[in-house]
Amino acid sequence: MADNAGTVYDVVILGGGSGGYACALRAAQLGLQVVLVEKGELGGTCLHRGCIPTKALLHAAEVADSSRESEQFGVRSTFEGIDMPAVNEYKDGVVARLYKGLQGLVKSRKITYVEGIGRLVGPTTVEVDGQRYEGRHVVLATGSAPKSLPGLELDGRLIVSSDHALRRDSVPASVVVLGGGVIGCEFASVWRSFGAEVTIVEALPHLVPLEDEQASKALERAFRKRKIGFELGARFAGVEKSDTGVKVSLENGKTIEAELLLVAVGRGPVSQELGYEQVGVEMERGFVKVDAHCQTNVPTISAVGDLIPTLQLAHVGFGEGIMVAERLAGLDPAPIDYDGVPRVTYSEPEVASVGITEARAKEKYGDDGVETVTYDLAGNGKSQILKTAGFVKLVRQKDGPVVGIHMVGSRVGELVAEAQLIYGWEAYPDDVAQLIHAHPTQTEAVGEAHLALAGKPLHAHS
Numbered sequence: 187m188a189d190n191a192g193t194v195y196d197v198v199i200l201g202g203g204s205g206g207y208a209c210a211l212r213a214a215q216l217g218l219q220v221v222l223v224e225k226g227e228l229g230g231t232c233l234h235r236g237c238i239p240t241k242a243l244l245h246a247a248e249v250a251d252s253s254r255e256s257e258q259f260g261v262r263s264t265f266e267g268i269d270m271p272a273v274n275e276y277k278d279g280v281v282a283r284l285y286k287g288l289q290g291l292v293k294s295r296k297i298t299y300v301e302g303i304g305r306l307v308g309p310t311t312v313e314v315d316g317q318r319y320e321g322r323h324v325v326l327a328t329g330s331a332p333k334s335l336p337g338l339e340l341d342g343r344l345i346v347s348s349d350h351a352l353r354r355d356s357v358p359a360s361v362v363v364l365g366g367g368v369i370g371c372e373f374a375s376v377w378r379s380f381g382a383e384v385t386i387v388e389a390l391p392h393l394v395p396l397e398d399e400q401a402s403k404a405l406e407r408a409f410r411k412r413k414i415g416f417e418l419g420a421r422f423a424g425v426e427k428s429d430t431g432v433k434v435s436l437e438n439g440k441t442i443e444a445e446l447l448l449v450a451v452g453r454g455p456v457s458q459e460l461g462y463e464q465v466g467v468e469m470e471r472g473f474v475k476v477d478a479h480c481q482t483n484v485p486t487i488s489a490v491g492d493l494i495p496t497l498q499l500a501h502v503g504f505g506e507g508i509m510v511a512e513r514l515a516g517l518d519p520a521p522i523d524y525d526g527v528p529r530v531t532y533s534e535p536e537v538a539s540v541g542i543t544e545a546r547a548k549e550k551y552g553d554d555g556v557e558t559v560t561y562d563l564a565g566n567g568k569s570q571i572l573k574t575a576g577f578v579k580l581v582r583q584k585d586g587p588v589v590g591i592h593m594v595g596s597r598v599g600e601l602v603a604e605a606q607l608i609y610g611w612e613a614y615p616d617d618v619a620q621l622i623h624a625h626p627t628q629t630e631a632v633g634e635a636h637l638a639l640a641g642k643p644l645h646a647h648s
């Protein structure tokens with residue numbers, strides 16, 4: 187155990203996930219002395235149980251679909267099935283390489299990495315296995331864990347969370363996915379591509395309910411075509427287990443039988459019994475409350491990532507971690523514009539957005555204060571080549587900038603980078619309309635939508 191008695195570091199960070207490690211890397215880059223405490227694996231949820239392994243599964247799912255549907259493109263191949271241990275080996279290989287790289291990065295920045303369960307014991311102190319780490323500042327970054335519903339116990343076998351689902355070594359014949367948010371839709375998409383019968387149960391009226399309603403409806407249409415079933419506006423009532431599976435009952439009286447129940451009803455903050463309240467940190471429903479610069483009510487303590495009530499996304503954790511590091515190093519970083527954070531659901535088809543929905547724009551600017559245009563991917567050459575359907579929808583403040591961009595279709599997640607610049611730079615449709623987009627790419631659909639909104643559509647009816 188390191189003897190650090192008397193050492194006062196600049197920053198002690200509790201939790202080495204996206205938020206914590208980004209903060210550590212940036213703080214060290216700015217010359218601060220950093221301690222990073224992690225009880226499990228550096229990289230946290232995103233690297234080991236979230237973004238990366240799920241996207242590897244989604245890529246394997248895309249390969250399965252391509253081989254199954256190759257005849258449509260004149261390519262003869264035979265789809266023989268999914269070898270789940272081999273898929274896992276590929277997925278785990280991706281994670282392992284990134285994990286190794288991240289460990290090397292933390293080491294090379296001379297960050298003091300402490301393995302163990304940490305606890306906040308004072309406004310500037312974290313304790314790990316009886317050893318105290320003192321900092322001018324402490325950053326809380328203990329992240330989140332899967333939630334369930336009251337009375338619904340996860341057994342890891344028939345009733346599972348995303349953590350369990352990522353470790354399965356076989357494809358279930360049938361699954362009920364409880365929760366039609368991002369995680370639920372991504373797993374539904376993977377399992378359908380792998381050959382399972384899938385039914386999503388969502389209590390709200392639409393899948394991906396935080397997205398623009400038009401995008402949710404387009405995803406629902408595409409899922410219906412893929413024979414992914416869903417029950418919308420349907421509340422879970424109970425589940426019975428048998429040796430072979432589950433029988434899920436809904437409040438509307440319906441029952442659905444399946445081999446597996448995935449509970450994807452959201453993630454709750456990891457903040458219990460870590461000393462936060464005792465030290466006086468203000469909390470709300472288990473989340474740590476922070477100001478626009480991620481500072482808590484205790485001036486020496488900041489918090490970032492899924493632990494605070496902002497969007498639960500890895501890149502939000504990165505952004506918050508970097509902002510806190512810069513603030514602690516005496517720079518003056520701007521607060522994050524959370525509407526400007528890109529959001530992607532990596533299902534087939536993908537849903538990607540930045541800015542605000544049409545409904546929110548109307549609340550903000552009034553019904554007559556908003557203009558929208560929807561450019562159908564039917565008019566986009568590359569999307570036709572890929573045989574994907576969907577759209578790029580723009581929401582604009584009347585006579586003002588574009589305030590929301592919403593997209594559905596294969597690979598549209600890659601278009602969100604340009605959408606983000608358009609939103610972030612408060613571009614007007616005319617500004618974007620004059621940019622020439624490469625042909626034939628899906629980015630052209632972004633250009634065409636702006637041409638249409640600027641009153642000069644090219645490959646669209648006026």
Ligand SMILES: Cc1cc2nc3c(=O)[nH]c(=O)nc-3n(C[C@H](O)[C@H](O)[C@H](O)COP(=O)(O)OP(=O)(O)OC[C@H]3O[C@@H](n4cnc5c(N)ncnc54)[C@H](O)[C@@H]3O)c2cc1C
Pocket residue numbers: 200201202203204205206207223224225226227228229230231232233235236237238240241302303304305327328329330348369456460490491492493498499500501502503532
């Ligand atoms: C299935 C799934 C798919 C996802 N896909 C995406 C995606 O595609 N894109 C995206 O942007 N986001 C995605 N996310 C969300 C993303 O993973 C999280 O937003 C991100 O990991 C949050 O980072 P964090 O640092 O706040 O928390 P975490 O990554 O959870 O890290 C917290 C760390 O703190 C450690 N810790 C907790 N308590 C202690 C303690 N007492 N002492 C020491 N260490 C402690 C934990 O071990 C953990 O490593 C996904 C999440 C899931 C579950």
